[in-house]
Amino acid sequence: MTDFTIVLRSLSLRRFSTTVTVTMVAVSVALLLVLLAMRDAGRAAFRRGTGNAHLLVSADTSPLVAVLNGMFYANAPSQPINWAAYMKIREAFPWSWTIPTQLGDSFRGSPVMATSKEFFTSFEPVLGQPWTFVAGKAFEAPYEAVVGAEAARMHGLKVGSELVLAHGMGTASGAAAHEHEDHPVEVVGILAPTGSAHDRAIFTSLETSWCVHAEESRLKEANAANPGEDDHGHLHVDPEDLRDSEKLITGILLRVPTRPGEQVSSALPVAFDLLRRQFPFTVAQPAQQVGRLFEIVSGVDTLFIAMAVAVMVAGALSVMLALYNSMDLRRRQVAILRVLGASQGRVFGLVLAESAIIGLLGSGLGIALAAVFGTVASAELQRRVGLVIDPSMDLRTIVLCTAAATFLACAAGIVPALRAYRTAVVQGLRPLG
Amino acid sequence: MNALAIHGLELVRPGGFRLSIPSLSLSQGEQALLVAPSGGGKSTLLHLIAGLEDPDAGSIAIADMPISSLRGAARDAFRGASIGMVFQTFNLLHGFSAIENLTVAMMFSSVPATTHDARARALLSELGIDRPEQAVETMSVGQQQRVAVARALACRPTLVLADEPTASLDPANAATAIGLLQRACRDHGAALLCTSHDPSLREHFSRVIDLGTVEAAR
Numbered sequence: 002m003t004d005f006t007i008v009l010r011s012l013s014l015r016r017f018s019t020t021v022t023v024t025m026v027a028v029s030v031a032l033l034l035v036l037l038a039m040r041d042a043g044r045a046a047f048r049r050g051t052g053n054a055h056l057l058v059s060a061d062t063s064p065l066v067a068v069l070n071g072m073f074y075a076n077a078p079s080q081p082i083n084w085a086a087y088m089k090i091r092e093a094f095p096w097s098w099t100i101p102t103q104l105g106d107s108f109r110g111s112p113v114m115a116t117s118k119e120f121f122t123s124f125e126p127v128l129g130q131p132w133t134f135v136a137g138k139a140f141e142a143p144y145e146a147v148v149g150a151e152a153a154r155m156h157g158l159k160v161g162s163e164l165v166l167a168h169g170m171g172t173a174s175g176a177a178a179h180e181h182e183d184h185p186v187e188v189v190g191i192l193a194p195t196g197s198a199h200d201r202a203i204f205t206s207l208e209t210s211w212c213v214h215a216e217e218s219r220l221k222e223a224n225a226a227n228p229g230e231d232d233h234g235h236l237h238v239d240p241e242d243l244r245d246s247e248k249l250i251t252g253i254l255l256r257v258p259t260r261p262g263e264q265v266s267s268a269l270p271v272a273f274d275l276l277r278r279q280f281p282f283t284v285a286q287p288a289q290q291v292g293r294l295f296e297i298v299s300g301v302d303t304l305f306i307a308m309a310v311a312v313m314v315a316g317a318l319s320v321m322l323a324l325y326n327s328m329d330l331r332r333r334q335v336a337i338l339r340v341l342g343a344s345q346g347r348v349f350g351l352v353l354a355e356s357a358i359i360g361l362l363g364s365g366l367g368i369a370l371a372a373v374f375g376t377v378a379s380a381e382l383q384r385r386v387g388l389v390i391d392p393s394m395d396l397r398t399i400v401l402c403t404a405a406a407t408f409l410a411c412a413a414g415i416v417p418a419l420r421a422y423r424t425a426v427v428q429g430l431r432p433l434g
Numbered sequence: 435m436n437a438l439a440i441h442g443l444e445l446v447r448p449g450g451f452r453l454s455i456p457s458l459s460l461s462q463g464e465q466a467l468l469v470a471p472s473g474g475g476k477s478t479l480l481h482l483i484a485g486l487e488d489p490d491a492g493s494i495a496i497a498d499m500p501i502s503s504l505r506g507a508a509r510d511a512f513r514g515a516s517i518g519m520v521f522q523t524f525n526l527l528h529g530f531s532a533i534e535n536l537t538v539a540m541m542f543s544s545v546p547a548t549t550h551d552a553r554a555r556a557l558l559s560e561l562g563i564d565r566p567e568q569a570v571e572t573m574s575v576g577q578q579q580r581v582a583v584a585r586a587l588a589c590r591p592t593l594v595l596a597d598e599p600t601a602s603l604d605p606a607n608a609a610t611a612i613g614l615l616q617r618a619c620r621d622h623g624a625a626l627l628c629t630s631h632d633p634s635l636r637e638h639f640s641r642v643i644d645l646g647t648v649e650a651a652r
Contacts (some may be wrong), residue, residue: 002534002537002538002540002541002550003541006534006536006543010530010534011529014528014529030462080509151459168570333525334527334528336525337525337526337527338527338538339486339510340484340486340513340519341514341538341539341541341542341585341589342510342511342513342515342539342541342542342543342589343510343514343542344506344507344510344511344515345506345507345510346507348484391524426486427481427486427487
């Protein structure tokens with residue numbers, strides 16, 4: 002027989018109360034862990050997504066919206082940029098590289114981005130980590146596609162799969178406005194996971210998108226011009242037949258030259274000013290906009306964390322109430338232990354140990370719950386917002402939360418432990434009632 | 435060496451209760467019955483001897499150790515090692531088995547931990563408990579009483595204090611229970627001070643201490 006056995010027996014005697022109290026602590030620990038994990042993972046996912054692009058140009062209304070649309074696939078930008086404007090921007094500064102992008106189509110809810118080959122050779126989705134292919138290669142011809150890791154997993158795509166893209170960003174249910182069923186696209190490459198929003202996207206060449214949309218708009222024009230004829234169904238447009246007005250993009254990723262091994266450049270403010278002064282588009286520094294986004298949400302962030310801490314304190318109070326109320330029933334047990342030779346300090350320690358065990362058990366269960374909640378929340382975030390985040394908790398946070406929960410439970414145990422300490426032995430030995 | 439030695443004990447409580455014992459002693463292994471009318475201070479005296487209450491004056495020594503001068507944890511430890519107690523309502527730890535009730539008692543004694551289990555089993559067997567793992571609250575009254583006696587003896591006490599141990603039993607069972615308690619204490623060399631307001635128990639004890647005339651019983 003040990004003190005620990007006495008503590009465990011005492012807890013099991015009040016099984017219901019112990020279970021409720023442990024659950025309360027577990028929920029509060031899980032809530033705090035999930036919020037912390039999601040906050041950190043969310044920030045990491047946003048930071049990773051901007052990659053090595055210094056600037057983003059789009060026709061969106063604000064730099065933040067431009068970044069959310071152009072790099073995190075929140076929505077299709079509402080206004081296009083014509084090819085001539087892109088060419089002017091390209092020539093306006095000695096860029097390290099420029100990559101035109103176009104958003105607007107989707108495949109079963111996954112965004113489709115049309116871009117150039119440089120997207121895979123020059124752009125790094127995560128700073129210092131270029132794209133890698135787990136299968137296949139980058140597209141080289143029209144009607145070829147490269148699929149992000151998460152999109153491939155979600156839709157079960159592999160090299161050789163055929164996709165029918167749909168007009169509009171669509172939804173996960175696949176309820177897009179219009180499908181380009183005459184132009185299936187063949188998957189030629191599958192990308193390795195990057196932990197960024199790009200993982201859930203599908204990439205095609207600009208020519209693919211331009212030709213598909215050009216054929217459809219020309220067909221529409223032909224049908225409108227000659228409503229009686231019905232032989233315009235097989236209108237075909239090759240890349241070389243494209244008109245300048247059909248070469249539309251929605252964004253441009255840019256990088257200014259830097260010294261080898263460096264990510265920042267003194268040329269960036271100059272390039273930024275130049276674009277803002279000379280072109281009627283929105284110019285965003287993606288890393289800066291992500292920082293701004295964090296500033297905007299940090300208040301809500303703090304509020305959520307404060308709420309989780311409040312729930313944790315409520316959990317500790319429930320430990321105190323459960324133990325304090327049990328002291329009425331345990332008056333006799335404490336008195337008997339005292340008669341048998343247990344000191345006041347030892348009885349105090351036994352009650353405190355009970356609260357510590359409740360804290361530890363609650364923390365353990367909370368960590369398990371947090372792992373489940375985190376996975377569910379991560380999947381839901383991905384489904385609703387498209388943000389690919391890793392909800393894993395770091396060891397330091399787990400240890401800190403466990404220590405905090407145990408400390409709070411111990412602190413909550415002090416009042417009932419004092420009550421046990423002060424139990425009058427002689428009164429405690431008298432029959433109840 | 436006396437198992438119990440009391441000198442000049444005085445206790446006054448609000449409401450007019452007064453306990454005054456100029457001198458009282460029990461030799462080692464001696465058994466005595468302490469009688470007094472209800473409210474006469476029998477239980478209070480046992481609590482004073484066990485160090486659960488403090489007298490206003492006087493001294494109480496168990497095996498020459500003045501328990502009344504010990505304080506806090508030292509007094510608790512001494513009680514756990516030297517005094518066994520049996521109560522009218524047994525005061526066993528519910529939720530614990532018979533053997534656990536004994537091993538808990540031995541946790542606070544000087545009995546080596548490695549012998550707790552064997553000693554507890556031997557005591558229970560000696561007192562006729564054949565299912566030591568049974569939870570005490572599921573036992574009959576008679577079995578619970580035996581477990582209470584075994585627990586009182588588990589710590590190898592110098593003195594066993596029994597507070598109305600037969601009050602809830604009929605006369606036939608009371609005689610059996612007191613016989614069991616006396617025999618167990620005798621077998622283990624512990625002195626016994628038993629309180630009762632039941633006059634039929636007098637015949638079981640060679641020494642009867644009437645608290646009302648404690649001067650005469652000295």
